[in-house]
Amino acid sequence: MYILLGDKFENKRQLNFSNPFEDDENFQIFGFGSIIGTLMLHQCCQNEHILWDPTTEKFGLIPPSTVDSYVPDVAKASSDFVSYLHGFGYDCTTNDYKIYSVRSNSWRKLDVDMPPSLKWSEGTHLYMDGVCHWLCKKSYGKHNSPFQPCLVSFYLSNEVFLVTPIHSDEDDDCIKFKASWINLAVLNGSIALFSHIEETTTFHVSILDEIGMKESWIKLFIVRPLPCVERPMGVGKKGEIFFIRKDEELVLFDLGTQMIVKLGFKRDIYPDCRIIIYK
Template identity: 55%
Template sequence: MEKNNSVVAATNEKVSTAYISDDIAFSILSKLPLKSFKRFECLRKSWSTLCKNHHFMDMFRCNFLSNSHCEGASLLLFDNENCNEVLYCVSGESKVESENFSDIYVPSRLHGFGYNHVTNDYNVIQLIKVCIKEKPSYDYSGDVKEFVSYRTVPKWEIYSLRSNSWRELDVDMPSSVDCTEGTQIYMDGVCHWLCEKHKDNPIGPCLVSFYLSNEVSFTTAIPPDVDDCFDVKAKWKNLVVLNGYIALISYRKETSTFRVSILGQLGFKESWIKLFMVGPLPYVERPIGVGTKGEIFFIRKDKEVAWFDLSTQMIDVLGYTTEGFHSLCRMINYKESIVPFEE
């Protein structure tokens, strides 16, 4: 009996001497991946509110931005100059003009494009509306009614570059009404797109993720306390890959502020976290895209093109203006791959 008591006492002593102070614990937690950090929140009450601790969030942001996963990636700026479509390469502090491009076509209902590592193929995901003629109805006299009704049926399709063919997908997933530049991304074999609340999506604002390998989809709700860009009708929304994470960046024109939120784990709305609040920047006319490391590119009111660097919290001007058709500017991020396009 005495031996057992001595063991318990020794164990308690070890626990008390092994206690980690909050400062050390916070420093460790700030270096964790977001998915792991969100899991540790439930272990202590003081840890569950760390997202509201300004000191901790400063450490977390610093560590997050220092872990760049963008090696080998370049940034492209697409502009319209003197009625010619010109492609610029922006990498670091340099800007190189490239050749002219024309006749670029993007399907209006395009939802995703990416590489399927299982089939070694490139795929495109799109939603089309099929118009179906209803069967004519008859009145009591047996005559066909004068008007025949029609209904539209949504249908998902997937394109295979290898077979150069489309086929129908047997899936039921929310679609995006606003299929504009910046609302879809591809990462690690999965196509993602933003989906607002509409009649075909009663679950509300969410991120839809479609796995090319097994053609299964998941939805992740976007809580309004993380970003209410859908509720307030933000002027601009952009979905990007930021240091290996899915990030949502929104812009409110009335307040000239940007919000940056990242997702820790697909399917768990609790894993969203608000990372940055940028602004107000009253001289911003409108954003045009996001760079490979989270640089927010925008057109100033004086027509100069500039970017805001999240790491340095500084604004740099690229050295040229957009006049005339500047509304056609957009950003394209790409990364060189050793996987060839096969015909």
């Protein structure tokens, strides 16, 4: 793992990282980035979660929730038991995380009808200003009605949900939800939805003007075809699109200058590469 610094990420420093999951490499960094300097690591198979502060190099194992504690290990290992993370955020009114409290080292149960997050764990969750956001497919209307894409927003202070529908029309270029890659990000203080259409090698960027209003999605950019893209890997704090080129080079596309900048890395043999924001 590396920290990239500078306007063009020209300074890079390797992190002193020791795997806290007993050498099990099947773990991920959850969400868009750090929350007050802390990252959430989660191990999918064992359903374990760890808080990590890269600055102090300290780890904090989150104890199992009440749900995890009474589910037998044999059930956890089967495909019938699925646990999804929905959000990782900080409530400034209580000066603590939710729904797990770091201060009391305990969980609290919420009796709510929570719209589920998508299976995709990378890029489809976002925290901003006390609100956790995630992408979802929600059924509207009567039973067996088709599922429609939406953005779910959970306010940590009052624990209220708001759902913002997303255009699903295949012919509507405003939002390309059925894409090969989708990423939520913060762009100029607004929620942005980035999507990559593999067939046309184009990127679509839209921002949300008002939470809860379908018509508030505004098409911002359609990035011209970039045939050199093999796989996108994240979005930066200024809207830079990071991707791996077909020659294995890690680069970024600057929305402002419309230029591609090399980062000085090549993808290793292990294919799992990702860019997240750490502050």
